[in-house]
Amino acid sequence: MTAPLVEVSDLTVTFAGTPPVHAVNGVSFTLGQGEVLGILGESGSGKSVTLKTLLRLLPARRTQIGGSVRVSGQDVLALEGRALADHRGGVVSMIFQDPGLALDPVYTIGHQIAETVMRHEGLGRRDAMARALDMLDLVRIPSAKRRLSNYPHEMSGGMRQRAMIALALACKPKLLLADEPTTALDATVQIQILLLLRDLQREMGMGVIFVTHDIGVAVEVSDKLAVMYAGRFVETGTVADIIRDARHPYSQGLLAANLVGAEPGTLLQAIPGAPPALHAPPVGCAFAPRCALARPACAADPVALWQSREDRWARCLAAAEADTADATADPSP
Amino acid sequence: MSDAILSAHNLVKHFHAGGWGAARKVVRAVDDVSFEVAEGETLGVVGESGCGKSTTARLLTHLLAPNSGEVRYRGRVAGTEVPLKTFRRHVQMVFQDSYASLNPRMTMLDAVAFGPTVHGIDRAEARRRAGALLERVGLDPARFGPRYPHEISGGQRQRVNIARALAFDPDVIVLDEAVSALDKSVEAQVLNLLTELRRERNLTYIFISHDLNVVRHISDRVMVMYLGEVVEIGPTRTIYDRPRHPYTGALLAAMPSLDPDRRTLEAPLQGDPPNPIDPPSGCRFHTRCAQAHGPCPLHAPGSIAVGHRHIAACHLNAVPEAAT
Numbered sequence: 001m002t003a004p005l006v007e008v009s010d011l012t013v014t015f016a017g018t019p020p021v022h023a024v025n026g027v028s029f030t031l032g033q034g035e036v037l038g039i040l041g042e043s044g045s046g047k048s049v050t051l052k053t054l055l056r057l058l059p060a061r062r063t064q065i066g067g068s069v070r071v072s073g074q075d076v077l078a079l080e081g082r083a084l085a086d087h088r089g090g091v092v093s094m095i096f097q098d099p100g101l102a103l104d105p106v107y108t109i110g111h112q113i114a115e116t117v118m119r120h121e122g123l124g125r126r127d128a129m130a131r132a133l134d135m136l137d138l139v140r141i142p143s144a145k146r147r148l149s150n151y152p153h154e155m156s157g158g159m160r161q162r163a164m165i166a167l168a169l170a171c172k173p174k175l176l177l178a179d180e181p182t183t184a185l186d187a188t189v190q191i192q193i194l195l196l197l198r199d200l201q202r203e204m205g206m207g208v209i210f211v212t213h214d215i216g217v218a219v220e221v222s223d224k225l226a227v228m229y230a231g232r233f234v235e236t237g238t239v240a241d242i243i244r245d246a247r248h249p250y251s252q253g254l255l256a257a258n259l260v261g262a263e264p265g266t267l268l269q270a271i272p273g274a275p276p277a278l279h280a281p282p283v284g285c286a287f288a289p290r291c292a293l294a295r296p297a298c299a300a301d302p303v304a305l306w307q308s309r310e311d312r313w314a315r316c317l318a319a320a321e322a323d324t325a326d327a328t329a330d331p332s333p
Numbered sequence: 334m335s336d337a338i339l340s341a342h343n344l345v346k347h348f349h350a351g352g353w354g355a356a357r358k359v360v361r362a363v364d365d366v367s368f369e370v371a372e373g374e375t376l377g378v379v380g381e382s383g384c385g386k387s388t389t390a391r392l393l394t395h396l397l398a399p400n401s402g403e404v405r406y407r408g409r410v411a412g413t414e415v416p417l418k419t420f421r422r423h424v425q426m427v428f429q430d431s432y433a434s435l436n437p438r439m440t441m442l443d444a445v446a447f448g449p450t451v452h453g454i455d456r457a458e459a460r461r462r463a464g465a466l467l468e469r470v471g472l473d474p475a476r477f478g479p480r481y482p483h484e485i486s487g488g489q490r491q492r493v494n495i496a497r498a499l500a501f502d503p504d505v506i507v508l509d510e511a512v513s514a515l516d517k518s519v520e521a522q523v524l525n526l527l528t529e530l531r532r533e534r535n536l537t538y539i540f541i542s543h544d545l546n547v548v549r550h551i552s553d554r555v556m557v558m559y560l561g562e563v564v565e566i567g568p569t570r571t572i573y574d575r576p577r578h579p580y581t582g583a584l585l586a587a588m589p590s591l592d593p594d595r596r597t598l599e600a601p602l603q604g605d606p607p608n609p610i611d612p613p614s615g616c617r618f619h620t621r622c623a624q625a626h627g628p629c630p631l632h633a634p635g636s637i638a639v640g641h642r643h644i645a646a647c648h649l650n651a652v653p654e655a656a657t
Contacts, residue, residue: 042516042517042518043516142604156605157605158604158605159605186381186382186543186605186606187381187543187545187584187587187588188381188583188584188587188600188601188602188606189381189605190587191587191589191597191600191601192600192602192603194589194597195597195598195599195600213516213517214589215589215591216546216588216589216590216591217589219589219590219591219592219593219596220589220590220596220597238593239593240593240594243591243592243593253518253521254517254518256521257517257518257520257521258517258546258591259546259547259549259550260591262550264549264550264551264569265528265550265551266528267525267528267529268521268524268525268550269521270518270521270522270524270525271518271521271522272522274486274488274489274519275516275518
C-alpha cells in the first residue's frame with residue numbers, strides 16, 4: 001500500500017489576539033491519491049483555516065499551529081523559503097471563492113498562468129504560453145487563444161473561475177484545495193464548474209479537498225465527507241453514509257436545514273442557537289449547548305466516539321450509546 | 334383578478350450604463366414585467382444574477398420609480414391613488430445584507446420603533462410595541478434592545494430587520510434574498526419564523542431567492558425571471574414537477590441532486606447568462622436554449638397560458654393555430 005497523499009494529525013490553529021481564537025481544535029484525517037474529501041461546515045467552523053494550513057497561507061506572526069501536516073511525505077509545517085514556494089503551486093494549489101479577487105487584475109490570464117509554469121518548471125516564455133493555452137483548452141474556455149490575452153475584468157464570473165482552475169492546475173499539483181469555488185456563481189454556472197472539477201480530478205488523478213457549506217455541492221463532487229463544527233471534525237464517512245445515515249445530531253440538523261425530505265410549508269427541524277465563539281478551546285462536545293440529546297456526560301473530554309469503520313465515525317455520546325444499546329438488544333447471529 | 338393585494342403592470346426599468354448619444358448603453362434590468370399576488374399568498378421569485386429580481390423588488394416597494402408601468406395595491410395605483418406614505422405602511426421590505434440595512438448608530442429597539450414614530454405614533458408607545466416585536470422574533474428585548482448592529486450576529490440582525498418590517502403591521506413583505514447570507518442552521522430558524530408570522534398575521538410574502546430548495550419550501554406560486562423578463566409563473570408544485578419553459582427546466586436540472594448514486598452528469602446550460610445591456614433578440618433565452626427553433630430569435634413569445642394560473646413565455650407552448 002502506498003503512503004497517503006495527505007496526513008493531518010491533531011492539527012490545532014490558534015490566532016493570537018485579545019481574546020485569542022481557537023479556530024481549529026484537533027483535526028486528523030488522511031487522504032489517499034486521487035481521493036476527493038468534502039469538508040462541510042458553517043462559517044467559523046474552521047474549514048477554510050484547515051485548508052489554508054495545508055498551503056501555509058495563514059499569517060505566521062499571529063498564528064500558532066500545532067500537530068502535524070504531511071503532504072506526499074513532506075512535513076508542510078517545517079517548510080521554509082524556496083522549499084515552501086515549490087510546495088505552493090507545485091505540489092499543492094488552491095482555488096478560491098472569488099476569482100475576481102484571487103486573480104491579479106493588472107496581468108492577462110495567459111501571463112499569470114505562464115508565470116507560474118516558468119517559476120515551477122523552468123520553461124521559457126514561449127513554451128509557458130503554449131502551456132497556458134493548453135490549460136485554457138483543458139478547462140473548456142471557448143476561443144482560448146483570444147482569452148489568453150484577456151484581463152480578469154474582461155471575463156464573466158464563470159469564465160474567471162475556469163481561468164483560476166487553469167492557473168491552479170498548470171503545474172499538475174498532486175493536491176487541489178478548493179475553498180467554496182462555486183458559492184459566488186449562478187446555479188447554471190455552478191453545475192458546469194462542479195462537473196469540470198470532477199472531470200479534471202479524474203483525468204489528472206489528483207487529490208482534492210473541497211470545502212463548502214452547501215451539502216448539495218459536496219455530494220456532487222466528493223467521495224468522502226467530513227462535517228466540521230467548532231474547529232473539529234464531528235462526523236466522517238462516505239457521501240452516502242452522511243446523506244442517508246447521519247449519526248451526529250449536528251449533521252442531522254444540517255441535512256434538515258438543507259430541506260432534505262422536508263414537506264413544503266411545514267416548520268423545519270431547525271438547530272436552535274448559534275455556533276460558539278471560539279475564545280477558548282471547547283471542552284467536551286462543542287455542540288452540546290444546541291443539542292436536543294445533550295446530557296451532563298457530554299461535557300466529558302474527549303467525547304465518546306461512535307465508529308463502524310476506520311473512516312466512518314461520529315464524535316457523539318448519544319450515537320455511541322444508541323449503538324451499544326442496539327448491540328445488546330439484538331445480539332448478532 | 335380582483336383579489337390581488339399587490340400587482341405589477343408592465344413594469345419597465347432601464348438603467349443608463351455609460352455612453353451618450355448613439356453609444357448610450359442601457360441595462361434593461363426589468364422589461365415589461367406583470368404579475369399579481371393574492372392576499373395571504375407567498376410568491377417565490379427565482380432567477381440568476383442580473384435577471385432583474387432585485388430591481389423588481391425595489392420597483393414593487395417604490396424604492397425605485399419605474400420608467401413606465403405601475404404597481405397597484407388592492408387595485409389602486411401606488412404613488413398616486415395610494416400615497417407612498419400609506420403604501421409603505423402596507424408594503425414593507427427585508428434586504429439581504431442585514432448589517433447594511435440597519436443604522437449603525439441606532440440600538441435595535443430604536444431601529445424597530447423609528448418607523449412608527451415617524452408616522453406619528455407616540456414614542457413611548459412605539460418603543461413598547463418594538464419591545465413586543467423583538468420578543469416575537471425571538472430576541473429578548475431587555476438583552477438585545479439596547480444593542481447596536483455590530484454587537485449581534487447575522488441571524489439576530491435579520492430577525493431585527495423582520496421585526497422592523499412588522500412594526501407597521503403590513504400586509505405584504507418583500508423579502509429580497511433575506512435568508513441567503515445566513516448559515517444553513519440559522520437560515521432554517523429564520524424560515525420557521527417567517528412561516529409562523531405568515532400564519533399568525535395572514536401576511537403576503539414576495540420571496541426572492543436564488544435557492545430553489547428554499548423557494549419550493551416556502552412558496553405557493555413561483556415566478557421565474559431571465560434577463561429582465563418573466564419566463565414562467567405558476568403554482569409551485571406544477572413548476573417544479575412539470576416546468577413549461579426550457580429555462581425553468583434548466584434551472585431545476587442545475588440543482589445538485591443530493592443523491593450520491595444519481596449525480597448530475599451533464600450541465601443543462603453552457604456559458605454564463607448574457608449581459609442585460611444588450612439582450613438577445615426575440616426570446617432572450619434563445620442563445621442558450623437547446624430547443625430554440627425558427628421563431629425564437631425573431632420575435633418574443635409573449636405570455637402563453639399553459640394551465641390554471643400558469644403562464645410560460647415560450648414558443649414551444651404556442652397552440653398550432655396561432656403559429657400559422
